[in-house]
Amino acid sequence: MANYLDRIITKYRNIQGNAIPILQELQEKEGYLSEASLRYISEKTNIPAAELFGIATFYSMFRLKPQGRHLIRTCNGTACHVSGADTLAAAIRTHLNLRETENTTDDGRFTLLEVACLGCCSLAPVVMIDDTTYGKLSAEKIIRILNTYD
Ligand code: FES
Numbered sequence: 001m002a003n004y005l006d007r008i009i010t011k012y013r014n015i016q017g018n019a020i021p022i023l024q025e026l027q028e029k030e031g032y033l034s035e036a037s038l039r040y041i042s043e044k045t046n047i048p049a050a051e052l053f054g055i056a057t058f059y060s061m062f063r064l065k066p067q068g069r070h071l072i073r074t075c076n077g078t079a080c081h082v083s084g085a086d087t088l089a090a091a092i093r094t095h096l097n098l099r100e101t102e103n104t105t106d107d108g109r110f111t112l113l114e115v116a117c118l119g120c121c122s123l124a125p126v127v128m129i130d131d132t133t134y135g136k137l138s139a140e141k142i143i144r145i146l147n148t149y150d
Contacts, residue, residue, distance in 0.1 A: 004029050009044050012046065015052060018046050019055055023062060032063040032104075056102045060114055065104040068111035070149050073128040078118035083124040084138075091139035092127075095146060109149070 008025045012018035012105045022041060033056050038095055042049040074089045091113060092098075096105050104111045118126050123135025127142055134145055 005040055009041060019052060023055060024114060025061060032066050063104060066146060068104045068108050069132055072108050072110055072112045073115045075118045075126045076114050079121035079124040080126055085125045088125050088137055088139060088142055095143050
């Protein structure tokens with residue numbers, strides 16, 4: 001296994017509640033949480049694998065697959081929330097066939113991430129795909145937009 005795994009484990013060895021910082025650092029290093037690395041960390045730390053996988057699937061900041069070619073950021077800030085962000089996010093999930101606990105499509109095309117505010121509240125509801133911001137969206141509009149990405 002990679003040396004950086006042992007360095008991360010050593011860094012947090014004696015810290016109470018170390019699972020989340022270990023997973024954060026691992027994701028920063030690998031770009032996602034690979035099953036092999038989670039199992040290695042479990043063996044070396046005695047944190048049960050089920051607990052690590054539970055944390056990794058509970059928090060939307062963690063990814064169990066490499067990030068997709070396109071990153072979709074859906075805003076769930078107040079302005080977007082009251083303008084239908086939940087409906088938009090649900091439509092994206094359905095269209096991309098993403099289960100509740102997944103945020104990267106099986107074909108590696110998209111990764112979906114919820115964010116608090118994209119800084120353009122007057123355009124609510126807002127979605128950002130890679131570096132492009134789309135505002136005043138409806139479910140139909142965002143699906144048309146998603147279909148333009150390969
Ligand atoms: S709340 Fe969505 S852009 Fe600010």
